[in-house]
Amino acid sequence: MKTKDVKLTEKQAEAAVFGGAVLGGGGGGALQTGLESALLALRMGDIALTPLAALDDDRIILTVSAVGAPAAKERYIRPAYYIRTVELFRQRFGLEPEGIITNECGGNATVNGWLQAAVLQLPLLDASCNGRAHPTGIMGSIGLHRDKGYVSQQIAVGGDPARGRYVEVAVSGSLESAAAMVRTASVQAGGLVAVARNPVTAGYAKHNAAVGAISQCIELGQAMQAAKEKNTAAAEAAAEYLQGQIIAWGRIADITLETRGGFDVGRVTVEGGKEKLEMTFWNEYMTAEIDGERLGTFPDLIATLDARTGRPLPTADIEAGQQVAVLRVHRDKLLLGAGMRDPALFLAAEQAVGRSLIPYVFPA
Secondary structure (H helix, E strand, O other), X not given: OOOOOEEOXXXXXXXXXXXXXXXXXXXXXXXXXXXXXXXXXXHHOOOEEEOHHHOOOOOEEEEEEEEEOOOOOOOOOOHHHHHHHHHHHHHHHXXXXXXXXXOOOOOOHHHOOHHHXXXXXXXXXXXXXXXXXXXXXXXXXXXXXXXXXXXXXXXXXXXXXXHOOOEEEEEEEXXXXXXXXXXXXXXXXXXXXXXXXXXXXXXXXXXXXXXXXXXXXXXXXXXXXXXXXXXXXHHHHHHHHHOOEEEEEEEEEEEEEEEXXXXXXXEXXXXXXXXXXXXXXXXXXXXXXXXXXEEXXXXXXXXXXXXXXXXXXXXXXXXXXXXXXXXXXXXXXXXXXXXXXXXXXHHHHHHHHOOOOHHHHOOO
């Protein structure tokens, strides 16, 4: 585990975004947006990646994120909105965060917090609520839902003022109700909001977050970059680094996607030879099956990558006819936060995609 601050560079930013996009597992935001945000942050000021271990246990840290449906047609977030969430959090709740973490890994999610760190001079911590992307806010609450006395505090900002969509929302309450309010705000904003939420102590995060997740995204991205430079498959390099497998090479034969309740929901079929791989997604891929045999179940990582370039493809960017590689990594090989340890949090995902998840992840 790294114990010293690491000053981030543009090359590391690119690696973080590409590695994060793989760990997004179909979600986690757009790669290009993440790269633009990271490079903008580095132009705004120096950013050092700080080990979580460097903070005293009683220091207060804040989670930052984006919430919404990546394919929503009217989604709109300015970089300033991310700064605004932290400023409003300070004003509304009177707390001074002493470090920030992102909620998850993804093409954009991995670099959540970089702008805030650069502009507000807050430590950017090498941790996330979850070391892969997940669909619901409560899955990224690092187990706080188990504390019935915990009051969630959240700020959400998003929407295009020119369309009358701009919203600023402050909410406090149970994790479930606060997350639902923020999800509703994302719908009203056109599909996406920037969020600052759920202050906890560094000591709590050390035991419940995905510690080292940002370093892992950078290292994964670097492994993929090295593979491309050597003219070898970036997808295979990702599989090797994460100790996973490529379960399919083939063509996107069919995709259905609808935005429902602030989520992208659908199915993807990949044809490779005589076999058809069928995947369901709820922002992120939830299941992968061939002829009814389950090959992957969330929170296993299921990710699609362009077969020619190795570029990760989130579900919002999948199109019929694309040639893809499908990567699967067992959950035991991933850095997962406490939100992945409760079977009850998977019920909504089962209902959304119409597939059984819990018996595969939490066998009796």
